[in-house]
Amino acid sequence: DTAVSQTPKYLVTQMGNDKSIKCEQNLGHDTMYWYKQDSKKFLKIMFSYNNKELIINETVPNRFSPKSPDKAHLNLHINSLELGDSAVYFCASSQSRSRGRKETQYFGPGTRLLVL
Amino acid sequence: KNQVEQSPQSLIILEGKNCTLQCNYTVSPFSNLRWYKQDTGRGPVSLTIMTFSENTKSNGRYTATLDADTKQSSLHITASQLSDSASYICVVGPNAGGTSYGKLTFGQGTILTVHP
Numbered sequence: 001d002t003a004v005s006q007t008p009k010y011l012v013t014q015m016g017n018d019k020s021i022k023c024e025q026n027l028g029h030d031t032m033y034w035y036k037q038d039s040k041k042f043l044k045i046m047f048s049y050n051n052k053e054l055i056i057n058e059t060v061p062n063r064f065s066p067k068s069p070d071k072a073h074l075n076l077h078i079n080s081l082e083l084g085d086s087a088v089y090f091c092a093s094s095q096s097r098s099r100g101r102k103e104t105q106y107f108g109p110g111t112r113l114l115v116l
Numbered sequence: 117k118n119q120v121e122q123s124p125q126s127l128i129i130l131e132g133k134n135c136t137l138q139c140n141y142t143v144s145p146f147s148n149l150r151w152y153k154q155d156t157g158r159g160p161v162s163l164t165i166m167t168f169s170e171n172t173k174s175n176g177r178y179t180a181t182l183d184a185d186t187k188q189s190s191l192h193i194t195a196s197q198l199s200d201s202a203s204y205i206c207v208v209g210p211n212a213g214g215t216s217y218g219k220l221t222f223g224q225g226t227i228l229t230v231h232p
Contacts, residue, residue, distance in 0.1 A: 004159070041203065043160070043222040056219055090159050105220075107159030 003027050004108040006091050012114045013081055021076045021111045023091030031055075032074035033105065034066060035090040043090065049074055081115045088112050118143040120223035122206050128229045133196055137226045139189040139206030150207040151180050151191045154225065160205055163191070196230045203227050 004025045013019055025032060033056075034046040047066045048056035054066070063079040074091060091108040120141045129135050141149070148167050152160035164173040164180040166189075173180050177194045193200055203225040210219060 041225050043205070045219060048219075092159070104162045104165060107161070109159050110157075 004091055004093055004106050006089075006108040006111050008111060009109065010112050010114075012116065014116055015081055015083060017081050018077070018079045019081060019113075020078070021089055021091075021113075023074045023076070023108060025072055025091075025093040025106070025108075027093055027095070027106060028072075029093040029095045029106075030071060031094050031103075032068065032071070033092040033094075034074065034076050035092060035107075037088040037090060037110070039087070047074075047076075081113075083115050086113055086115045118208070118210065118221045120206050120208050120221050122204075122223040122226050124226060125224070126227040126229070128231060129196055131196060131198055131230050131232050134192065134194050135196060135228065137191045137193075137204050137206075137228070139191070139223055141187050141189070141206070141208045141221070141223075143208040143210055143221050145210060146184060146187070146208065148209040149180075149182055149189050150209070150220070151178070151189075152205040152207060154203045154205055156202070163204075193228075196228075198230050198232060201228060201230045 007022045031050045033048045035043045036046055037043045045058055046060050049068045051071050052068045065077045067075045088110045090110045092105045094103040094105045123138045146168055150165045151163045153163050154160040163175050163178050166173045166182045168184045171182050179192045182189045205225040206223040207220045
């Protein structure tokens with residue numbers, strides 16, 4: 001009964017390849033996020049969708065393209081992978097219906113991407 | 117520039133002892149401060165969330181304090197257990213016109229190791 005799930009858990013690929021990471025939440029939340037955790041362990045927001053609409057798009061190369069087919073899914077497609085894309089990517093979700101300031105974000109287990 | 121700094125970077129304690137982790141932030145305007153626990157190889161899990169009007173929040177053996185004037189927070193862990201070994205991340209949310217879509221600033225985390 002995983003609340004936020006991601007696939008795959010590990011992804012090893014060559015430079016220049018295109019890959020996708022999938023995320024699904026079964027919490028009925030309206031808002032989903034993609035974060036990148038670098039080697040120094042800082043988590044940084046990449047994208048956020050609310051009810052399938054893009055609401056946060058940080059300074060991320062346009063090789064990264066999020067896709068939200070419905071509010072329970074937020075996938076991340078990465079084109080022309082580079083060495084610097086190696087990191088752990090976390091999906092998260094929150095219930096933003098109340099637009100409160102204290103909504104908890106629930107994180108997935110992460111996808112460990114290694115670009116060779 | 118919004119920043120969140122945590123200290124110490126790492127901490128080793130014996131099982132049963134108490135410890136306190138520190139967080140200083142420069143995020144402005146400020147809306148809320150969160151503490152997350154991240155076990156190795158897993159996504160962060162929320163421990164506490166406080167708004168600027170709250171100065172303490174407890175969750176079991178975890179007690180967070182907040183001083184919005186000095187922009188400092190602490191997380192106190194009582195009677196530590198082996199399962200407390202993890203990274204503890206301080207996260208600050210900005211006040212974005214009364215709504216909060218999760219544009220959070222994360223600290224680097226304090227790595228806590230509890231030895232038997």
